[in-house]
Amino acid sequence: MSSTTVSAGKADPGAVSRDVALQLFRVMKLTRETDDRLERKLYRQGKIVGGCYVGRGQEAIPIGCVIALEPDDVIFPTHRELGAFIARGMSLTTLFAQYLGRADTPTRGKDGNAHIGDMSLGLINYVSHLADSVPIAAGAAWAFKARGEKRVALNFLGEGSTSRGDFYEGVNFAAIHKLPAIYVVNNNQWAYSTPTHLQMPVANVADRAPAFNIPGVIVDGNDVEAVYLAALEACARARRGDGPTLIECKTFRMTGHSAHDDAGYVPKEQFELWARKDPIQRMERRLRERGWVDDAAIAAMDAEMKKSVEAAAETALAMAYPDGSETLERVFAEPHRVKDVFPWRHTDEYKAIEIKKEKP
Numbered sequence: 001m002s003s004t005t006v007s008a009g010k011a012d013p014g015a016v017s018r019d020v021a022l023q024l025f026r027v028m029k030l031t032r033e034t035d036d037r038l039e040r041k042l043y044r045q046g047k048i049v050g051g052c053y054v055g056r057g058q059e060a061i062p063i064g065c066v067i068a069l070e071p072d073d074v075i076f077p078t079h080r081e082l083g084a085f086i087a088r089g090m091s092l093t094t095l096f097a098q099y100l101g102r103a104d105t106p107t108r109g110k111d112g113n114a115h116i117g118d119m120s121l122g123l124i125n126y127v128s129h130l131a132d133s134v135p136i137a138a139g140a141a142w143a144f145k146a147r148g149e150k151r152v153a154l155n156f157l158g159e160g161s162t163s164r165g166d167f168y169e170g171v172n173f174a175a176i177h178k179l180p181a182i183y184v185v186n187n188n189q190w191a192y193s194t195p196t197h198l199q200m201p202v203a204n205v206a207d208r209a210p211a212f213n214i215p216g217v218i219v220d221g222n223d224v225e226a227v228y229l230a231a232l233e234a235c236a237r238a239r240r241g242d243g244p245t246l247i248e249c250k251t252f253r254m255t256g257h258s259a260h261d262d263a264g265y266v267p268k269e270q271f272e273l274w275a276r277k278d279p280i281q282r283m284e285r286r287l288r289e290r291g292w293v294d295d296a297a298i299a300a301m302d303a304e305m306k307k308s309v310e311a312a313a314e315t316a317l318a319m320a321y322p323d324g325s326e327t328l329e330r331v332f333a334e335p336h337r338v339k340d341v342f343p344w345r346h347t348d349e350y351k352a353i354e355i356k357k358e359k360p
Contacts, residue, residue, distance in 0.1 A: 016225045018292055024067060024224045025283045025293075026301065028059040031083035032280055033305045034092060037313055038099055043259045047317070048099050050112045053079035057222070057254030060279035061186050063087050064227025065154060065247075068235055074122040074140055076133040076155040079114055080186055084156070088121045092312035102319040108330070109322035131161035134170030134183065141179035141244070152238045154182045154231075159205050159248075160191025171244065175212040178243035182234045185246065186221065188253035193265050206248040214244050221249030222279040225286075252277075 016024075035054040043052040055062070062084035066075060077084040085095060098105040098116055106116040106125075117125030124140070126133050137155035144151040161167055162185060174181040185205045189196050202208060209216025215237070219230045227249060234245035252274035256263035287293040293301075 015229055018290075020067065020228070021225065021283075021287060021290075022292060024060075024063055024228060025280070025287060027063045027067070027083060027087045028224060028280050028283065029301065030305050030308070031059045031063065031086050032056065033309045034086065034095065035082055037309050038096070039255070039259050042096075042099065042313065048112055049101060052099070052259035053113060053257070054255055054259070055080035055082055055186075057274065057278060058186060058188060058251050059083050060224035060227050060283075061184065061221050061249045061251060062156065064224045065156075065182075065184055065231040068228050068231035069122075069152065069154060070235075072122070072149075073152040073154060073235075074124055076124045076126060076137045076140075076153070077114070078126060078130050078133075078156050078158065078186070079128075080158070080188075081156050082114060085114065085116075085123060088118075088123055090118060090121060090123065092309060093315045096313050096316035097319050100316050100319075101321065102316060103322035103326070104319055108326055110326075110331070129164075130157045131164040131167045131170075133157065134161070134167050135173065136170075137181055137183070138170045138174040138179055141174060141181040141238075142177060144180055145177070145241075150180075150239045152180045152182060152235050154184060156184050156186060158191060159185055159187040159189070159196055160194065160199060161185075162205050162208060163191075163199050171212050171214070171246065174244040175214050178241060180238035180241075181244040182231065182238060183244060183246045184231070185248045186251060187248050188251050189270075190253050190257070190263075190266065192257045192261075204248055206246060209246040212244075212246075214246060216246045216248065218248050218250065221251030222274075222277045222282060224279055224283055 035056055038048065039052050039054045039056075042048050058080055062077065062081035066084045066087040069075070075084055075088065082095070086092070094105060095114070098107065098114065099112055101109045101112045103109050106118065115125060115127065117123045124133070124136070133155055134157065137153045141153040144153065157167070171183060173179075187196065187205055191199055204216075204218055206216030206218045217230055217234070220226050230247050234247060237243070237245055252270065253263075254271065254274060255261075284293065284298065
């Protein structure tokens with residue numbers, strides 16, 4: 001089994017309906033507007049403390065994939081997938097409040113980034129070590145298969161993550177058991193400051209798929225329709241019981257690793273090259289050619305989104321910070337629960353061992 005290229009250029013205009021195409025475009029624009037407000041305003045005003053990671057220029061990947069899913073499917077996002085949260089229906093106010101460290105958020109102010117989830121939306125929380133989610137996604141997919149449910153677990157990760165051991169363990173397990181999992185690699189060509197060719201001995205991430213005997217699909221990650229169609233096909237394969245798919249989305253990180261990183265190690269010509277491939281501008285040109293949007297429609301959309309983002313940001317800014325007493329709450333296991341989790345610690349045998357240690 002070898003990797004294949006799904007789309008390297010313009011998608012078939014008949015392959016995606018007008019409604020879906022407009023939805024893809026709309027969510028990409030809303031995500032860009034939200035990202036800009038977070039990084040270019042709130043972070044630079046000193047109102048966001050710590051890291052501020054954005055996915056500018058990479059919006060087509062999470063949005064193309066998430067809109068291809070069904071409501072019961074689950075998603076394992078990363079810090080580049082703000083669009084996944086928005087496409088799934090998480091409120092902008094919640095997202096802003098999370099970045100601003102306010103009390104009324106899923107982490108109760110303990111984190112200032114998108115390290116959040118919402119089981120009601122099928123969004124599974126993640127940690128910064130992105131490949132950690134690969135075996136967990138395999139576990140979710142395993143549960144779906146065991147229950148006979150036609151649900152899919154879709155896992156986003158970066159190309160650097162595919163050089164880690166947990167990536168191989170998770171994908172290997174999913175492949176052996178033909179689990180309904182989809183692994184979507186955002187190959188933005190830089191794992192922090194390390195270029196891809198210095199951390200991978202193969203030209204494409206998808207070239208790793210044959211080792212698992214699963215399809216490895218290469219997609220133009222700046223073409224949201226191509227991403228959407230590739231995700232649809234992978235979903236169909238997963239629901240048929242044919243197992244996982246590895247989708248590699250070729251794109252570029254149009255920022256540093258985070259807002260604190262000026263990306264001075266990235267050649268300027270790469271930014272210039274990829275700016276011409278901007279996924280939102282590209283989709284707008286396509287929609288105009290099809291006659292599905294015009295100047296008035298774009299202006300109305302922009303005005304509405306700016307208003308929504310402004311309102312959500314202002315609401316979040318007015319929310320309260322957590323009380324100091326919250327700092328240690330829900331961080332460590334509470335002592336009274338240790339007995340329930342490790343009952344052997346309280347047996348006579350254990351006490352005897354402790355005494356023996358004290359009096360050899």
